[in-house]
Amino acid sequence: MSRKLSFAAAINEALHIAMEADPDIIVMGEDVAGGGGRADQGIEDAWGGIMGVTKGLIKAFGPERVRDTPISETAILGAAVGAAATGLRPVAELMFMDFIGVSLDPLLNQAAKLRYMFGGKVRVPLTVRTSMGAGARAAAQHSQTLYGMTSSIPGLKTVCPSNPGDAKGLLLASIRDDNPVIFCEQKTLMFMQGEVPEGDYEIPLGKAATVREGTDVSLVGVGRTVHTAVEAAIALEAEGVSAEVIDLRSLSPMDEDAILATLEKTGRLVVVDEATPRCGIASDVAALCVDRGFDFLNAPVKRVTAPHSPVPFSPVLEDAFLPSSARIIDAVRELL
Amino acid sequence: MSRKLSFAAAINEALHIAMEADPDIIVMGEDVAGGGGRADQGIEDAWGGIMGVTKGLIKAFGPERVRDTPISETAILGAAVGAAATGLRPVAELMFMDFIGVSLDPLLNQAAKLRYMFGGKVRVPLTVRTSMGAGARAAAQHSQTLYGMTSSIPGLKTVCPSNPGDAKGLLLASIRDDNPVIFCEQKTLMFMQGEVPEGDYEIPLGKAATVREGTDVSLVGVGRTVHTAVEAAIALEAEGVSAEVIDLRSLSPMDEDAILATLEKTGRLVVVDEATPRCGIASDVAALCVDRGFDFLNAPVKRVTAPHSPVPFSPVLEDAFLPSSARIIDAVRELL
Amino acid sequence: MSLSREDLIDSYRQMRTIRRFEERLVDLVTAGKLAGFLHLYAGQEAVAVGVCQHLDDRDIVNSNHRGHGHCIAKGVDVKGMMAELFGKSTGTCKGKGGSMHIADLDRGMLGANGIVGAGIPLTTGAALSAQIKRTGGVAIAFFGDGATNEGAFHEALNMAAIWDLPAVFVCENNLYGEATPMEFVTPITDLADRATSYNMPSAIADGMNFFDVYEKSGEAIDRARRGEGPTLIECKTYRYMGHYVGDPLTYRRKEESEEWRQNRDCLEGFETEALEMGLVESDDLRQIDAEVEILLEEAVEAAEAAPYPNPEDVLTDVYYVSE
Amino acid sequence: MSLSREDLIDSYRQMRTIRRFEERLVDLVTAGKLAGFLHLYAGQEAVAVGVCQHLDDRDIVNSNHRGHGHCIAKGVDVKGMMAELFGKSTGTCKGKGGSMHIADLDRGMLGANGIVGAGIPLTTGAALSAQIKRTGGVAIAFFGDGATNEGAFHEALNMAAIWDLPAVFVCENNLYGEATPMEFVTPITDLADRATSYNMPSAIADGMNFFDVYEKSGEAIDRARRGEGPTLIECKTYRYMGHYVGDPLTYRRKEESEEWRQNRDCLEGFETEALEMGLVESDDLRQIDAEVEILLEEAVEAAEAAPYPNPEDVLTDVYYVSE
């Protein structure tokens, strides 16, 4: 059975299901309750996270397992790593992915490396949920798409769902994964509605999805840009161009087989990423194509990404910053 | 005139020249003097940095301009950004690039973005010198090559010299650049000797160098891997394969024209990078080749990088981790 | 530290401008004319103005996400600010920064900052410039109670202390960090106590009282200018509105905010005390009120009329390029 | 908190093992047999052992770059450690970690850590596990004076305090961070004072005196076990050798270190006091000395003889893969 839920509600449901099933799961972050547990209010959350994603958790699971933290991201993620290594399964929230600036060490040098440095003798079952991406008029320090950075780090996994149903299944799989996972939530998708199956299910990490079949060109997207790619594919169809759309879903591990398969099928590929262009997912996809996919290539691989600039505030500029279906269509035209 | 100096001595000379010429330049970092200025010792440095790179600076320029800092990387880089925005031209030292984990914010969200966010009304003439790379048996948290991360950040520049002469000229150019520059020093190159011109000269950022001419295949390297590539080229020559070797020198901006020119010449390219493979420079180079260089390509673009793992301690494992000339030669053979 | 008539007039004008600027913003958001994350400063005006009255263009101020008040108090042009919030090319930052990044170094304003705590080390750096370049200036950081739990706060104060930098760290303790009450996340009541860790002088000021803030910060600023090092000042204050425009304010009782507004409002308190001093009359203040309305009206009109940036400008100002 | 004969014997064995382990390492480096960054703990043994005598396998310890002493005191196998330093596959971490990353969670050792300050938040997390899972365990962080200037220290202590976590934060103040004397970078003398910022109890112990460390840390550990929250303990101590093996030690006077070694050595002090207590005899200790030599001899031999990892192992243990 499935029904329509928002992305935020789907994540909330996944958290409820996971916490219900496993008492070792805790949720911690800034305002994840938001004044919850205040004596004169009873155990009730005021916010449940700035997007309301963690709403109701403190009521269901109590203040021991649902913790409003100080504004101390290094301590939040560092403590989550320490807790994960010693028997808990924390779901920590990094309110905006931009704040990785003040909390990279627990990810880069601790979570990602403990298992390796310890010769395989520890597991770090940590999930870090984080809100990311442009489009909300939130300007340069609250709009970045930094999953390329986390994907570059061996020992971490990075996931970025594009729709509510995937978000639920991927989050359940992330929480139950015995490795540290960065779970990226595009902030402008949070109130998007979509089909969400009932009950408990997991979508395996490292598997892309074919969102739309096609034969002439492959459009590879992630998160929000999957929708932009679908938009472009629909417009291209009207021109008689059949575009296949792939949703990467996991960025690390990345589903190389799926990328090579679609390239083999169409011979032409455009990768669409709302991150800035340098050292990111788009380059990795293109590099894969020109290495293992070389024999399939009938045309250059094009990258439609944000420009090499910070995210601007002005709506006019931010709209120009984001990859658009028009830019995808232009790129496709160059390849045909 | 030129003479042989070590990499460390070349950088030291550049710092002397720069500070002599411009009173706004200060040097700050952990142990950059190391007990320097202690009353009973006179103004003398004990260490001059863990590699001795900043030796003699406190004697020449005094403790006001050469500052031993607390072990507070966020404050070091944050203060350097604030100082750069208000009239100084700081050269801050981040002892090991791995420590970007505890100090990414001043780079990611401050240095790189202030100018843009302020509508172009500020300059941030900051240089961050940092020691990086594997090969010194320093294990997972002191051996990373993270210039891919800094190169991904719009607003920053990233430089990585491969020899003493370049190190001097690139550092002088970096310090005098009115943008924030991350200057990466491969730790195993520090005591390498090389020709260093006397006096004051700059090597422009964003320009690669052709280290060795060739016609059959292009090897693109950076820092230490330039030497590995040259080694491979020499071995290949014996087999009758003529390899051109390009030293990127600057990673951001990257010299796209030089890469495309060598690809046009040889039609085959291997990029050699000691960083791990995901979301890095190697992917960017390959992605460039399959986009703007598509028509020149006679073969796949191969990436010879470290594996997707943390840096292991054991010498046996670390040697296996690092790109070797044997692996480059294998990659070249696959292309011919 | 005696205040002249002019000082009083100017201070009132600043506080009133901030208050009305913020109230206008609420109207504009309600009318659907403004987007973005807006964190309003209303209620805390005495802090920004009490401190900045001691400053001039040599002095540097760094602020946080709740930065409108600090910008206005430091002399940033209100019309430019308004245009910035509209994302227009005439904005202080050409529309690129928005509310959380307004800056104007000509006025010594080193920027609002969207990263909690991040402005504090920048301030230490600005103080380092002042010390080394002997500008005679001081550097001021404004930040909240919540920010004192960030590592950056701690590192920056320690560095400023050890180097005797001309800095003043002004903590605006408004009892909440977003929706979370301070007592949930901070085990002490007086954040000024954290100065102990750095052997730094500290003071607690009534952040709703302009005169108290003025006096305590004046002492600290003088000390800094004399080369005697930094100070931490905690100002006990309260934000009247939600954390951001749109905040449902479910985490605090209405009576709590009513009590602050009714009994401790900084504008009302200022008026009473200023009139008692006999240097200004009620009419003076009413005239300022009227002038502020005109200024803001003009600011909104100009901002609405101004052009947006060109889409191509997305790629300018990323790097400095020498001509 | 009275110490039995067994406790004394065991404590001496630990301290002696650490001291001799380190001295062996210097020999091995000199002989060109060991590579890597080695930070020696010699001099500070009373701290690691004084604290860890209170602990068992439920309890978690987190350490820093100077971790050999903490590992040995927490019961990590010395032979495994030696093999680890040789980069052998029989090492505690299969040769992958090296000196700065020795860990053994079966013994509650959550790792040395190469990032200054980074172990402190991990410790807070381990204490959170103990609290939520009601293990009865406590979590201990060992770190240096220099680490108290890292933001991580501040954030982690605050979080532990607000949640009353069963943690003890042990600062080993050995007066230097690398080559930089503490007074250059820290404006206070007693780092225990930094507990004030978190309303946390604190204590100062003579880090050269096993008995003092044992007593002060025992109180803190008991308090933590009773659910009464964390403590900061500063142990005044001194490292005998350079910051790392190879350090030219140009930044401190020889007389300074001689004075610590000659008048305050923890092993000598322990012996005097223990003999006075009448529970152990000099012969007992000399026998331990001999046993320690044998143990270390065996450890070195076994490590030298052990195989290196296979080059392919570079890609194992990056991720946990379910069978």
Ligand SMILES: Cc1ncc(C[n+]2csc(CCOP(=O)(O)OP(=O)(O)O)c2C)c(N)n1
């Ligand atoms: C590093 C970082 N963490 C979290 C946030 C999200 N955030 C923005 S404002 C805020 C609350 C800040 O509280 P306080 O410092 O007391 O300032 P106030 O808003 O009360 O003025 C938070 C958590 C942020 N912007 N940056």
Ligand SMILES: Cc1ncc(C[n+]2csc(CCOP(=O)(O)OP(=O)(O)O)c2C)c(N)n1
């Ligand atoms: C984040 C970080 N900064 C700097 C270093 C380099 N470093 C290693 S040990 C050390 C000194 C630490 O001093 P302290 O905490 O007093 O410990 P001690 O070495 O004296 O035991 C420094 C600066 C590091 N490893 N990590």
Ligand SMILES: [Mg+2]
């Ligand atoms: Mg607040």
Ligand SMILES: [Mg+2]
């Ligand atoms: Mg020390």
